[in-house]
Amino acid sequence: MPSFDKSFLMNHTCLRIKDPKVTVPFYTENFGFKLLNTFKFDDFSLYMLGYETVENKGLNWSARQGVLELCHNHGTENDPEFTVNHGNGTEHRGFGHICVTVDNIEAAEKKLIANNVKFQKKLADGRQKNIAFALDPNGYWIELVENAIDKVEAKTSVASYKFNHTMIRVKDPEKSLDFYRNVLGFKLFSTSKHENAKFTLYFLGFEHDPDFKEDTMSNEERFKREGLIELTHNWGTESDPEFKGYHNGNSTENGAIQGFGHTCVSCKDPATFCKQIDEELGDKADWSLKWNQGNIKGIAFLRDPDGYSIEILGDDLFADQK
Numbered sequence: 001m002p003s004f005d006k007s008f009l010m011n012h013t014c015l016r017i018k019d020p021k022v023t024v025p026f027y028t029e030n031f032g033f034k035l036l037n038t039f040k041f042d043d044f045s046l047y048m049l050g051y052e053t054v055e056n057k058g059l060n061w062s063a064r065q066g067v068l069e070l071c072h073n074h075g076t077e078n079d080p081e082f083t084v085n086h087g088n089g090t091e092h093r094g095f096g097h098i099c100v101t102v103d104n105i106e107a108a109e110k111k112l113i114a115n116n117v118k119f120q121k122k123l124a125d126g127r128q129k130n131i132a133f134a135l136d137p138n139g140y141w142i143e144l145v146e147n148a149i150d151k152v153e154a155k156t157s158v159a160s161y162k163f164n165h166t167m168i169r170v171k172d173p174e175k176s177l178d179f180y181r182n183v184l185g186f187k188l189f190s191t192s193k194h195e196n197a198k199f200t201l202y203f204l205g206f207e208h209d210p211d212f213k214e215d216t217m218s219n220e221e222r223f224k225r226e227g228l229i230e231l232t233h234n235w236g237t238e239s240d241p242e243f244k245g246y247h248n249g250n251s252t253e254n255g256a257i258q259g260f261g262h263t264c265v266s267c268k269d270p271a272t273f274c275k276q277i278d279e280e281l282g283d284k285a286d287w288s289l290k291w292n293q294g295n296i297k298g299i300a301f302l303r304d305p306d307g308y309s310i311e312i313l314g315d316d317l318f319a320d321q322k
Helices: 019-032 106-116 173-183 272-286
Strands: 011-019 034-040 044-050 067-072 094-101 120-121 132-135 141-146 162-169 189-196 199-205 226-235 260-267 285-288 297-301 309-314
Touching: 011 309, 019 034, 019 044, 019 067, 067 199, 067 260, 094 226, 106 120, 106 132, 106 141, 173 189, 173 199, 173 226, 173 272, 260 272, 272 297
Parallel strands: 011 067, 094 141, 162 226, 260 309
Antiparallel strands: 011 260, 034 044, 044 067, 094 162, 120 132, 132 141, 189 199, 199 226, 285 297, 297 309
């Protein structure tokens, strides 16, 4: 089995975007993200955003949790036909949303509305009055939930905001939970079962306390975290022979367009980790890019049971580039 030390964390989530001059300010001005690094390559650029905290002060971007990677393929900003798949349409569903938890959700929503941010769902809409979904310039959904950190009546401060989780839909939760827990080292934080709507949510993240008991974390504690993944299982997909699976965000087959790119696990010794995965899974390891074999060295990409990509990299990647 792969071994997991305290350096393991869920580093980032990658989303493709149309225009960085629009999208980067959207996240920095409305949600308080900081632009940590920009990496420019011949055909594309990467914008790494995250929240500055006491815990991550001075750390390399790849040694942090809760980083949002915005990937811009050069020229899309001038292409009137370019669009992305936000994952929530009637076809090619898969990725669902990212989630930012905030100190005071009513005040945060009011501020975003004043800044002309569009919403898929406001607090007053529907039955769930404690959750909202904003829309970024590319159409991606941003869930808003309250973490109540340093909450002040009628006010909001981005100092308490967290990039909490990334949601993807999965066909078979048993296979997905086994993969994320036993291959990648995640712990199951909590499970939320919804009988009436017939779906279950599984929240996972890295936890290195040896006394941690899985599936016991309260919502209050979970909302204060960063670097989680939410696996959404719509009941019956695992046994439905007609179900064709979810779109992984990268495929262009059957008329699909791209959008969500990947999540990422970083650690101190990714080369050894990739070797251990190969030793454990053998031919069952679904690598889209094996360790150190791409144009960018020091990375690998592994697919999960639904075909979603997980990047694996070191916590010192590009540490010398600012």
